[in-house]
Amino acid sequence: MTCPSSGPSDKLSDTEPTDPRAEQDAPAAELLGAGRIREIAGRLGIRPTKQWGQNFVVDANTVRRIVRLAQVGPQDTVVEIGPGLGSLTLAILERAEGVTAVEIDPVLAGELPRTVAGVMAERADRLRVLHADALTVRELPGPAPTALVANLPYNVSVPVLLTFLERFPSIERALVMVQMEVAERLAASPGNKAYGVPSVKASWYAEVGLAGSVPRSIFWPVPNVDSGLVRLVRRQEPVGAERADVFACVDAAFAQRRKTLRAALSGWAGGADRAEAALVEAGIDPRTRGEQLRVEDFTRVVAAWNRQR
Numbered sequence: 001m002t003c004p005s006s007g008p009s010d011k012l013s014d015t016e017p018t019d020p021r022a023e024q025d026a027p028a029a030e031l032l033g034a035g036r037i038r039e040i041a042g043r044l045g046i047r048p049t050k051q052w053g054q055n056f057v058v059d060a061n062t063v064r065r066i067v068r069l070a071q072v073g074p075q076d077t078v079v080e081i082g083p084g085l086g087s088l089t090l091a092i093l094e095r096a097e098g099v100t101a102v103e104i105d106p107v108l109a110g111e112l113p114r115t116v117a118g119v120m121a122e123r124a125d126r127l128r129v130l131h132a133d134a135l136t137v138r139e140l141p142g143p144a145p146t147a148l149v150a151n152l153p154y155n156v157s158v159p160v161l162l163t164f165l166e167r168f169p170s171i172e173r174a175l176v177m178v179q180m181e182v183a184e185r186l187a188a189s190p191g192n193k194a195y196g197v198p199s200v201k202a203s204w205y206a207e208v209g210l211a212g213s214v215p216r217s218i219f220w221p222v223p224n225v226d227s228g229l230v231r232l233v234r235r236q237e238p239v240g241a242e243r244a245d246v247f248a249c250v251d252a253a254f255a256q257r258r259k260t261l262r263a264a265l266s267g268w269a270g271g272a273d274r275a276e277a278a279l280v281e282a283g284i285d286p287r288t289r290g291e292q293l294r295v296e297d298f299t300r301v302v303a304a305w306n307r308q309r
Contacts, residue, residue, distance in 0.1 A: 045107075069211050085112075201250065210228060260287045261284065262287065284301060
């Protein structure tokens with residue numbers, strides 16, 4: 001299955017990376033296949049739960065593709081969220097200096113080091129496992145992460161991604177697998193029907209683009225939707241206003257996305273007239289809708305509003 005030729009964003013190409021670190025031949029380790037994953041799950045009494053968004057990848061070619069697209073190299077310390085039974089973890093360890101895996105399921109968190117030791121003993125000491133809810137994590141063991149690579153839990157994928165980009169500025173790039181609909185929203189450009197709050201907030205931290213698609217058949221259990229790969233490369237954050245203030249403005253603009261910004265921002269700005277004044281000062285037509293604005297535009301609106309207070 002391939003990525004659509006006309007996706008919602010052209011900010012990043014969906015071609016294979018050219019970073020020389022990604023061109024190295026991977027070690028001939030045997031990664032986890034469908035049979036081994038089911039065997040481990042059966043032994044542990046694991047039944048994937050919707051509560052934690054658990055869908056395990058059972059195809060070795062897919063996890064190696066993810067690592068290749070992420071441009072993971074020997075200098076990278078990678079943070080992985082929701083490692084599950086370890087299929088992607090092992091593929092990352094083939095190339096990275098180290099992996100910090102954040103897992104909410106206590107049984108899976110306890111089993112992961114044993115799985116890695118059994119399959120890739122020579123790199124087992126490069127794995128650190130943190131048993132925690134990713135949304136509550138503020139510190140990670142070991143060196144600061146340089147990359148985020150993950151099959152994100154479907155039910156919290158956007159909050160987790162944004163949280164880690166905010167709390168760990170050392171993350172230079174990310175490659176995440178999410179529902180295709182979410183992938184399209186994250187990567188959408190202004191004016192696209194998929195463009196919304198996730199698009200704007202992700203672009204505060206990074207250049208975002210679709211990197212490919214993944215069929216549902218490579219998961220166990222098989223989900224009801226296909227997945228997309230999203231690549232993010234850290235960028236300089238906009239200047240002129242605080243992130244929290246800009247995000248509040250973004251939330252207000254898209255809460256009533258069919259309304260003009262003059263109307264949609266009236267509650268946030270303290271009245272429609274104040275919203276209009278800030279928009280005009282920022283060089284934005286008050287009749288515009290939020291789906292037309294880039295994150296830099298929202299930042300200018302907030303800066304103008306702050307000056308008028």
